[in-house]
Amino acid sequence: MQNPNINILKTEVLSDNWYTLNKVTFTVRKKDGTIETQSREAYDRGNGAVILLYNLSSGNVILTRQFRLPTYINGNTTGMMIEACAGLLDNDQPEECIKRETEEETGYKISRVEKILEAYMSPGSVTEILHFFIAEYSDDMKITDGGGLEEEGENIEVLELPFEKALQMIDSGEIRDAKTIMLLQHLRIKHIL
Structure with missing residues (x-):
């Protein structure tokens, strides 16, 4: 089940040389109910x-x-x-x-x-x-x-x-x-x- 407080807006591949480095832009609903847009990088090398x-x-x-x-x-x-x-x-x-x-x-x-x-x-x-x-x-x-x-x-x-x-x-x-x-x-x- 997906988290209803998170909405992924965009995923950009920054590097795909050895493994994959993505920049993910998403919105998050905070405890006070406000929605904030954030960007994070996530390195995907598999499990x-x-x-x-x-x-x-x-x-x-x-x-x-x-x-x-x-x-x-x-x-x-x-x-x-x-x-x-x-x-x-x-x-x-x-x-x-x-x-x-x-x-x-x-x-x-x-x-x-x-x-x-x-x-x-x-x-x-x-x-x-x-x-x-x-x-x-x-x-x-x-x-x-x-x-x-x-x-x-x-x-x-x-x-x-x-x-x-x-x-x-x-x-x-x-x-x-x-x-x-x-x-x-x-x-x-x-x-x-």
């Missing part, structure tokens, strides 16, 4: 999925490290980010997407995942909904070295870390990616590891 792999017997988790230009521009001196495995849906269902991304990025072939939540990660400017998953892994599920797809320009390092070390890396600032922090905290709150 995505993210997963945290964990191993109950070893107490380890699988994370990735890769270069992220926006963080480099905003003061991350190396541009490298430690993150949970993630990717865009690309017209797949979230579960299918995250299984594919897990194999491409980490080298682990998983069959069972548990969806824990959906969240908007930057609702003031990005349309993306992110589907969050967790899954147990074991050494026998490793079928390749991972690292991502060369044709997509991916150069991903796979990290296997003790869960407690990963939590310490949040405190030290080594892990600053929101989706990864949320997944690690989920494992902690649910006492999974």
